[in-house]
Amino acid sequence: MRYALGALRANKMRSALTMLGIVIGVGAVITLLSLSIGAKDQINRGIEDIGSNIIMIVPGSVELSGSIGTKPSERRGGTMLQANYLRPGLAEEIQKKLPSGFYATCILMDARPVGHKDKRYFTNVLGTGETYPQVRDQKVAAGRFFNHKDRSRDVCVLGSFTARELFGELDPLGREIKVANHKLKVIGVLEEKGKSFLIDNDDLVLIPSDLSARVFGKSESDYILVKAPSPEEVSQAAEISRTVLSKTLEDTDFTIIPQTQMLSFAGGIAHLLTYLVVAIAGISLLVGGIGIMNIMLVSVTERTREIGLRKAVGAKPRNIMAQFLAEALILTITGGALGILLAVVGSKSLGSLLRIPEAITAWSVLLAFLFSFAVGIFFGIYPAFKAARLQPMDALRYE
Secondary structure, eight states: OOHHHHHHTHHHHHHHHHHHHHHHHHHHHHHHHHHHHHHHHHHHHHHTTTTEEEEEESSSOOOOOOSSSOOGGGGGGGGGSOOOOOOHHHHHHHHHHSSSTEEEEEEEEEEEEEEETTTTEEEEEEEEEEHHHHTOOEEEEEEOOOHHHHHHOOEEEEEEHHHHHHHHTTTOOOOOOOOOEEEEEEEEEEOOOOTTTTETSSEEEEEEEEHHHHHHOOOOSSSEEEEEEEGGGHHHHHHHHHHHHHHHHOOOOEEEEEEHHHHHHHHHHHHHHHHHHHHHHHHHHHHHHHHHHHHHHHHHTTTHHHHHHHHTTOHHHHHHHHHHHHHHHHHHHHHHHHHHHHHHHHHEEEEEEEEEEEEOOOHHHHHHHOOOOOOHHHHHHHHHHHHTTTHHHHHHHHH
C-alpha cells in the first residue's frame, strides 16, 4: 500500500484525472437513483393525496399497461384523443345509487386568467359537484362550499394559494373575482393541502359544474371520482359505478381505474426509469474503469525496470500483482468516496432546481461504491497480471 500510494503521489495530476471517471460515475449513479426514488415517492404521494379508497372513471378505453384505445376511428376528442360522453350529471346518478358513506363527484378541468381589481393571475379552474370536499378529504378553512342551491349561481371557492395571490391579507369572502369575463362571488376558501396527482389543491378556483359551460364552454367531465369508506368497499363502488354507466352510456367506452392500479402503474414506470438511469450512469463507470486500465498499462510500461529490479531481489509475481492491484483499488475507492460527496451536493442542487425531493438511500450508496470497487479489480487485474509476468532479465534490459 505504501509503494502504491508513493507511485500515485509521484503522478498527482494523472492520478486525479484517472479518478475523475470513477468520481463522475459513482456521483451519477447515486444522484440519478436519488432523484428517481424521490420522483417516484412524489408521484405516489400525489396519487394518494387524491383521497383514500378512490376510483377514477375516465372516458374512452384506457389501458394503463399498454396503448390507449385500439381503433383509430375512436381517437377524436376527449381524454387521450377518444370520444368523451362523461357529462357531469353522471356523477349525481352514481351518487344516488351509492350507499351511505360513499361519495362521487365530477371534475371539469381548465386553466384561465382570474382577476380581482387590478390583479390578474393564471390558475386552474375546476368545475365540480357539492361532494368534492368529501371525495378529496379537504376541508373548507373559511366560509362554506357550494351546495345544490348554488348550481345556477355565480359563486366560487378558492384554494388557499389563489386566495393569497389575489387578495393578500384581505378577507376574500363576499368579494368578487373575474374568471373568463364572468364575475363570481367568493363563498369559501379551502384549507391548505399541497399538490396531488393532476391537481394543485391550493392553486385553483372551484365552481359548480353547471357553471362550467357558461364560464369556459365545457360540458363534459375530464373524469369522475368515487370514494368508498374503506379499502374493502372500493370494489363495491366500482361495481355500482359500472352498472350505472353501462345503462346510461350503453355502447360508449369508459374506464374505471382504482387508486391501487394508478399506484402500481406509477411504480412500474418509476422502476423502469430507475433501471434506465442506473444503466446510463453505469456506462460512465465502465468508461472510468477503462481509463484506469489504460493508465495502469502505461504505468507498467514506465516502471518495467523497477519491476525487473524488484523481481531480481526476490519479489514474487503475487507481490508485483498485489502492488498494481493496490494502485487500481486506491484510485477507485478514493474516486468512489469523492463520488459520494459529489452525489450529496448534486442531488440536493438538482432536486431543488427540478423541484424533486432527493432521497439518497444507503443501498444506492453501497451499490455504487461496490460497483466502483468491482471496476477497480476488474480493470486492474490485466495490468497487474501483465506486470507480474515480466521476466527479470528482460525487464532490466528494457530501454
